[in-house]
Amino acid sequence: MANAVAPFCPPVAADAFAIKDCALLTIATGKKATTLKELQTHLTTIDTDSIYLHVWGSLLEPHFDVREYNNHFASWARRGLHDDTLAERLAMVDPNDYGDLEALRQELLEVIAERLDEQEYLRWVLATEPFEFIRSTIVVFDTAKRIQQPEELITLIPHLSTSSIFYHFIDARRRLPTSQDDFCFWLACWGDRYAELAQHLAAIDPYFNSLTTIRQQLAKTFERYCPRERP
Numbered sequence: 760m761a762n763a764v765a766p767f768c769p770p771v772a773a774d775a776f777a778i779k780d781c782a783l784l785t786i787a788t789g790k791k792a793t794t795l796k797e798l799q800t801h802l803t804t805i806d807t808d809s810i811y812l813h814v815w816g817s818l819l820e821p822h823f824d825v826r827e828y829n830n831h832f833a834s835w836a837r838r839g840l841h842d843d844t845l846a847e848r849l850a851m852v853d854p855n856d857y858g859d860l861e862a863l864r865q866e867l868l869e870v871i872a873e874r875l876d877e878q879e880y881l882r883w884v885l886a887t888e889p890f891e892f893i894r895s896t897i898v899v900f901d902t903a904k905r906i907q908q909p910e911e912l913i914t915l916i917p918h919l920s921t922s923s924i925f926y927h928f929i930d931a932r933r934r935l936p937t938s939q940d941d942f943c944f945w946l947a948c949w950g951d952r953y954a955e956l957a958q959h960l961a962a963i964d965p966y967f968n969s970l971t972t973i974r975q976q977l978a979k980t981f982e983r984y985c986p987r988e989r990p
Contacts (some may be wrong), residue, residue: 773948776912776941778796778904778919781869781926783812783819783895790892795840796882798890799833799871806894807860811933812895814863815853818907818970821926829967831890832867839886845874855932855968909946909953915987917978921970929965929972940965 778984788809792798794876798836802810813831828834834846837884848870857863902923906912919927927941935944959980963973 766856771943772833776906776945778902778906778915778923779926780900780902780920780923781907781930782900782922783816783896784898785812785816785893785895788892788894792890792892793886794882794884795836795842795845795871795875795886798835799868799875800829801892802864802868802871807864809892809894810860810864810867812893815925815929816895818929825938835888835890839888840881840884841887842874842881845871845881848874855966858938860933871942874888897926899926909949909956909981910985910987912942913978913981916974916981919974921974924970924974928963928977932965956980956986959984 788805790801790805792801815830817828817830817834828837828846830849830852833849834845836842836849849867852863852870854860854863857866904915906915917919929940931941931944932938935941937944940960943957946957947959960977963976963980964972968976
């Protein structure tokens with residue numbers, strides 16, 4: 760009689776993965792900019808919650824096609840100032856390249872300062888629409904769904920709401936001390952078993968894709984790299 764194979768056990772006791780959903784509630788700050796110089800001045804002191812919303816918030820906004828620009832600053836540079844050069848430069852600032860929102864603030868300010876040095880008249884050009892600074896607070900909802908094994912996410916991820924994808928794959932990066940998404944953080948509880956899966960999940964771009972595209976990429980990655988057979 761063949762020896763029975765011992766069931767696989769993770770090296771660290773892993774809690775169940777709690778599926779959450781979220782919404783960003785917006786709060787007016789009362790600060791507006793009608794020129795690029797005013798935008799620069801307000802951006803210097805505005806709360807980081809406002810920077811977070813203006814950089815990441817467009818992902819949660821309803822739209823019918825691919826976003827023209829992936830943050831509110833770039834969109835306003837195009838629509839309000841009609842400055843395509845500045846819009847493109849602001850759009851290329853990837854928040855994932857910066858350790859925190861303060862570092863991101865400094866990069867945005869540097870891009871604006873460089874443009875003002877190139878075209879001094881932009882200090883006084885009035886925008887055709889003001890930029891309104893708003894800040895956000897995230898409200899989290901517990902869906903009551905619990906996942907015990909990573910394999911269960913193969914069938915679940917395609918059915919998650921885009922706001923749930925935002926919470927677990929994007930917002931987690933500022934919540935967790937490791938700056939990881941929730942999926943990779945949880946998979947680490949199983950040691951090296953899901954290392955390849957976690958590596959490919961970490962390679963998915965969370966900024967230059969829509970949440971729908973991110974969900975599709977997550978689903979394909981789990982389908983392809985999640986080991987299904989127990990050793």
